[in-house]
Amino acid sequence: xxxxxxxxxxxxxxxxxxxxxxxxxxxxxxxxxxxxxxxxxxxxxxxxxxxxxxxxxxxxxxxxxxxxxxxxxxxxxxxxxxxxxxxxxxxxxxxxxxxxxxxxxxxxxxxxxxxxxxxxxxxxxxxxxxxxxxxxxxxxxxxxxxxxxxxxxxxxxxxxxxxxxxxxxxxxxxxxxxxxxxxxxxxxxxxxxxxxxxxxxxxxxxxxxxxxxxxxxxxxxxxxxxxxxxxxxxxxxxxxxxxxxxxxxxxxxxxxxxxxxxxxxxxxxxxxxxxxxxxxxxxxxxxxxxxxxxxxxxxxxxxxxxxxxxxxxxxxxxxxxxxxxxxxxxxxxxxxxxxxxxxxxxxxxxxxxxxxxxxxx
Numbered sequence: 535x536x537x538x539x540x541x542x543x544x545x546x547x548x549x550x551x552x553x554x555x556x557x558x559x560x561x562x563x564x565x566x567x568x569x570x571x572x573x574x575x576x577x578x579x580x581x582x583x584x585x586x587x588x589x590x591x592x593x594x595x596x597x598x599x600x601x602x603x604x605x606x607x608x609x610x611x612x613x614x615x616x617x618x619x620x621x622x623x624x625x626x627x628x629x630x631x632x633x634x635x636x637x638x639x640x641x642x643x644x645x646x647x648x649x650x651x652x653x654x655x656x657x658x659x660x661x662x663x664x665x666x667x668x669x670x671x672x673x674x675x676x677x678x679x680x681x682x683x684x685x686x687x688x689x690x691x692x693x694x695x696x697x698x699x700x701x702x703x704x705x706x707x708x709x710x711x712x713x714x715x716x717x718x719x720x721x722x723x724x725x726x727x728x729x730x731x732x733x734x735x736x737x738x739x740x741x742x743x744x745x746x747x748x749x750x751x752x753x754x755x756x757x758x759x760x761x762x763x764x765x766x767x768x769x770x771x772x773x774x775x776x777x778x779x780x781x782x783x784x785x786x787x788x789x790x791x792x793x794x795x796x797x798x799x800x801x802x803x804x805x806x807x808x809x810x811x812x813x814x815x816x817x818x819x820x821x822x823x824x825x826x827x828x829x830x831x832x833x834x835x836x837x838x839x840x841x842x843x844x845x846x847x848x849x850x851x852x853x854x855x856x857x858x859x860x861x862x863x864x865x866x867x868x869x870x871x872x873x874x875x876x877x878x879x880x881x882x883x884x885x886x887x888x889x890x891x892x893x894x895x
Contacts, residue, residue: 620647620719620750629746635738642727643742647750648720654710660837661830661863662704665821669695669712672819673798677716677752680796692818693787694799696760698806699823702864705802708823709756712800718754721747725763733774737781744785744797752796760801764813779810787816825862831855834863838870 622644629640656666676683676691683691695712697705713720721743728739747753757763764783767776786799801817803809826834832855839846858866 620649622647622649625746625749628749629742632745633738633742635742639735639739640742643739643746646721646723646727646743647746648722651713651717651720652710654707654714656711656715659704659708659711660833661826662708662823665697665708665823666711668819668821669708670715673712674715677718677796684794692798694801694817695819695821696806696809696814696817697800697802697821697823698804700825700862701804702862703823703825704863705823706758709754709758709800709802713754713756716752716754718752718796718798719750721753721755723755723757728763728778736774736778740778740781740785747797748795752798754798754800757799757801759803760813761803761805761808764810765808766810779813783810783812783816786813825860828852828855828859831858831861831866834866835870838867842874 626637626640626644629635629643630637633640656670659666672692673695683689697708699705723743728736728743730736730739743755747755764779767779799817806814806820832851835851835854839851858869861869
């Protein structure tokens with residue numbers, strides 16, 4: 535740009551003549567009355583100054599998190615006061631007035647709220663130490679100490695947690711333990727509660743679900759087998775199914791959400807590759823729960839067999855754990871139950887009368 539004194543004001547990327555260094559020679563001729571506009575060079579989105587600003591904001595947070603972690607370890611599993619008791623009748627009345635929906639439709643969402651949170655401890659989950667550690671640090675600590683993480687941009691609790699891995703390794707049990715330790719209200723949602731035969735009702739049910747969760751927050755929305763509801767979108771699927779998924783994604787993380795909402799979406803699946811990429815991106819924390827190793831299988835067998843009288847030695851348990859490579863925790867439980875029923879085969883013939891002998895008598 536030409537100033538009053540005849541000099542030019544140039545930005546980065548221009549030489550002394552006012553020509554941009556990347557311009558062609560045919561475009562470099564500048565007339566006497568021409569104007570040269572200095573376009574500043576575009577800066578990268580993440581610079582050292584921006585990083586320092588974010589680090590300064592959370593500079594005191596790690597120490598506070600360590601204090602919170604120490605307190606959480608010393609506090610018993612259910613020492614925190616439970617959340618406020620939910621008055622389902624009042625919640626039903628408020629939702630009906632707000633959305634002008636009929637009572638049977640609202641009752642479909644209200645029925646997903648569990649009145650009693652299942653009391654499951656993290657110690658009940660054997661062989662998934664890394665998964666338990668991740669949920670303790672990223673979900674339980676922020677839930678028990680929300681003031682430490684309020685207003686943070688970098689160090690903030692996740693909005694969505696995805697538990698994935700082979701079936702039978704404790705994903706549902708870990709979700710119950712998470713609800714017990716955080717004392718959040720728990721909503722167990724399945725596809726039958728959100729799907730309707732009437733066009734447009736499924737989207738209304740999704741909106742009603744999230745509004746109900748915000749009404750009774752803090753809340754955990756548990757979606758088991760989430761791949762069935764949020765599968766990958768394609769051009770061959772029905773229009774109502776596509777609208778249902780779009781509505782869910784908008785309320786999951788969109789303009790309808792607020793940073794102050796304490797609503798956690800907890801999903802579990804055996805097929806993470808089938809989930810839509812947009813939905814998968816919204817899960818900030820993804821926890822893999824694989825098959826237990828040999829030491830974990832031995833611990834699982836000891837935990838299962840401690841409630842029944844047996845004379846199995848530790849060396850035999852280790853041998854069984856070595857033979858069951860690739861087995862899940864559910865498979866080990868099935869083996870133990872089947873083995874416990876075998877002795878009844880010899881006793882059953884004396885306990886159960888034989889019909890043939892009764893006929894002879």
